[in-house]
Amino acid sequence: MFDLTGKSALVTGASGGIGGEIARTLYGAGANVGLSGTREAPLQELADELGERAHVLPCDLGDAEALAALPKRATEAMGGLDILVNNAGITRDTLMLRMSDADWDAVLDVNLTAAMKLSRAALRGMMKSRWGRIVNISSIVGATGNPGQANYAAAKAGLVGFSKSLAAEVASRGITVNCVAPGFIATAMTQKLDAGQSEALLAAIPAGRMGEADEIAAGVLYLASREAAYVTGSTLHINGGMAMI
Amino acid sequence: MSESDIETRVRKIVVEHLGVEEEKVTENASFIDDLGADSLDTVELVMAFEEEFGIEIPDDAAETIQTFGDAVKFIKDAV
Numbered sequence: 040m041f042d043l044t045g046k047s048a049l050v051t052g053a054s055g056g057i058g059g060e061i062a063r064t065l066y067g068a069g070a071n072v073g074l075s076g077t078r079e080a081p082l083q084e085l086a087d088e089l090g091e092r093a094h095v096l097p098c099d100l101g102d103a104e105a106l107a108a109l110p111k112r113a114t115e116a117m118g119g120l121d122i123l124v125n126n127a128g129i130t131r132d133t134l135m136l137r138m139s140d141a142d143w144d145a146v147l148d149v150n151l152t153a154a155m156k157l158s159r160a161a162l163r164g165m166m167k168s169r170w171g172r173i174v175n176i177s178s179i180v181g182a183t184g185n186p187g188q189a190n191y192a193a194a195k196a197g198l199v200g201f202s203k204s205l206a207a208e209v210a211s212r213g214i215t216v217n218c219v220a221p222g223f224i225a226t227a228m229t230q231k232l233d234a235g236q237s238e239a240l241l242a243a244i245p246a247g248r249m250g251e252a253d254e255i256a257a258g259v260l261y262l263a264s265r266e267a268a269y270v271t272g273s274t275l276h277i278n279g280g281m282a283m284i
Numbered sequence: 285m286s287e288s289d290i291e292t293r294v295r296k297i298v299v300e301h302l303g304v305e306e307e308k309v310t311e312n313a314s315f316i317d318d319l320g321a322d323s324l325d326t327v328e329l330v331m332a333f334e335e336e337f338g339i340e341i342p343d344d345a346a347e348t349i350q351t352f353g354d355a356v357k358f359i360k361d362a363v
Contacts, residue, residue: 166328211324 041264044069047117048263049110051100051157052127054081056226057176060252061124061259066093068260070122073113075100100127100153101145110160121168122263123161125154125198126176132187143190150194155201158216162209171214172263175202176255179222179278195220199274206272215271219258222278224250246279285363290337291356297332298352301325311353329355337363 048065052058054076062072062085071092074082079097086093094116098109114120128150131142158173165171180188181195199218206216223229223240229249232240241247258275261267276284295309304319315321315329330346333339333355339362341349349355 163331166324208324211322 041068041260041266043122043260043263046121046263047071047073047113047119048122048124049073049075049096049113049117049120049157049161050124050126051075051098051153052176053085054078055126055128057221057224057252057255058124058126059085060256061126062093063089064253064256064260065122065124065263066090068264070263071117071119073117073120075109075113076127100149106153106156107160110157114164119168120161120164121170122172122174123157124174124176124259124263125157127153128176128178128191128194130188130191132191134187135189138190146190147194147197150191151197151201154198158201158205162214165214166209166212169213171209171212172267173202173205173214173216174259174262175199175216175218176259177202177218177220177274179220179276179282181220182274182276182284183282202274203272210271213268215262215267217262217267217270217272218274219255219262220274220276220278221255222250222276222281224252224255226252244279244281246281248279250277250279287356287360290359290363293336294333294352294355294359297336298329298355301329301332309352311351311356313352314350315352316350333359339363 048070050058050062053062053074062074066072066089073094073096074086075096075098076082077099082095086095096112098105100106129146131146154175175198177198178195180192181199184192202216202218255277258277298309299306302319302321313319315326330341334341337359349358
């Protein structure tokens with residue numbers, strides 16, 4: 040149903056579980072995709088699996104220079120930048136009393152500030168072409184909070200406020216800005232949980248299971264599509280009913 | 285760069301960006317009141333001027349550029 044033929048999409052954090060699936064899904068809908076991430080090997084593997092419309096763009100978003108260069112590299116590789124998916128995220132979980140400034144800064148830099156900088160850079164081309172899609176991957180904990188994740192939750196909630204403000208600024212130019220907020224999704228990030236944590240978690244999810252990466256990717260595909268032109272400033276919660284907001 | 289050269293290039297940007305007729309872009313024409321620009325257009329125009337003339341227009345200066353004449357004068361002084 041959703042056709043992205045001729046559109047170019049940059050996905051950050053494409054070496055991770057959710058990011059990789061987002062890239063796969065957008066590619067499947069016909070888009071050119073730029074795969075950004077810190078680890079080149081999995082990006083290359085994914086690009087090989089996908090085909091010639093996939094481009095490997097390794098980038099450490101914590102590195103200011105590399106971050107500044109990424110939008111141009113992406114535009115050159117793909118011939119445009121119509122869709123930006125800010126998916127890259129890191130965690131430095133610890134209780135507030137033990138959280139260092141470095142733990143806070145690192146998470147805010149990658150999860151929030153990098154999204155702002157990439158969005159700002161991508162906007163110019165989108166404004167000119169009067170079409171653009173920015174999808175920011177937030178998180179359920181940005182809405183609900185979670186002990187041990189004050190930094191992560193602040194960054195993810197920040198993405199929501201950022202997206203709404205930017206959405207209002209550029210709506211008249213055919214550019215939409217939305218968030219997808221995943222609940223608990225089966226990826227390497229959630230595999231760090233121990234058995235007790237997993238059990239407690241499942242009890243809190245009405246659907247009775249963790250989500251799958253492709254269920255997040257489907258939401259991103261929708262928001263990136265032409266069909267979602269009238270959806271902007273919104274947050275799509277995909278969480279198995281864990282938080283009904 | 286002569287003033288008329290600057291005028292020509294600025295007018296071209298304004299005409300292209302705002303989709304207005306060339307005759308309407310007169311010295312006292314206000315981007316917002318006379319040429320139908322919104323606030324985002326004015327930011328885009330300033331960015332286009334910066335790119336075209338290789339100059340930097342700080343925010344407080346950009347706010348003073350309300351008309352075609354303002355833009356030409358600022359750019360003439362800046363290049």
